[in-house]
Amino acid sequence: xxxxxxxxxxxxxxxxxxxxxxxxxxxxxxxxxxxxxxxxxxxxxxxxxxxxxxxxxxxxxxxxxxxxxxxxxxx
Numbered sequence: 001x002x003x004x005x006x007x008x009x010x011x012x013x014x015x016x017x018x019x020x021x022x023x024x025x026x027x028x029x030x031x032x033x034x035x036x037x038x039x040x041x042x043x044x045x046x047x048x049x050x051x052x053x054x055x056x057x058x059x060x061x062x063x064x065x066x067x068x069x070x071x072x073x074x075x
Contacts, residue, residue, distance in 0.1 A: 002051040005071055006057050006074055007046070007070050008044040008069060009044055009045045009047070014069070015045050015047060018060065018061060021060050027057055028049065030048040031048075032045065033046060
């Protein structure tokens with residue numbers, strides 16, 4: 001199983017919306033540095049998904065209006 005980091009968010013609250021969407025779509029995800037970003041300025045929260053779920057996750061991120069947070073090459 002290969003994991004892909006698809007997006008990095010500046011504010012951890014932004015990931016709350018996506019967590020709900022991912023859960024409803026059955027996408028398994030991992031958050032990195034979720035607690036650090038609220039304490040240390042400039043540290044973002046990254047969302048990582050299984051390689052098989054990348055396109056679905058990217059689509060959901062765009063639909064939720066967070067396309068600007070997508071990592072290259074998905075943006």
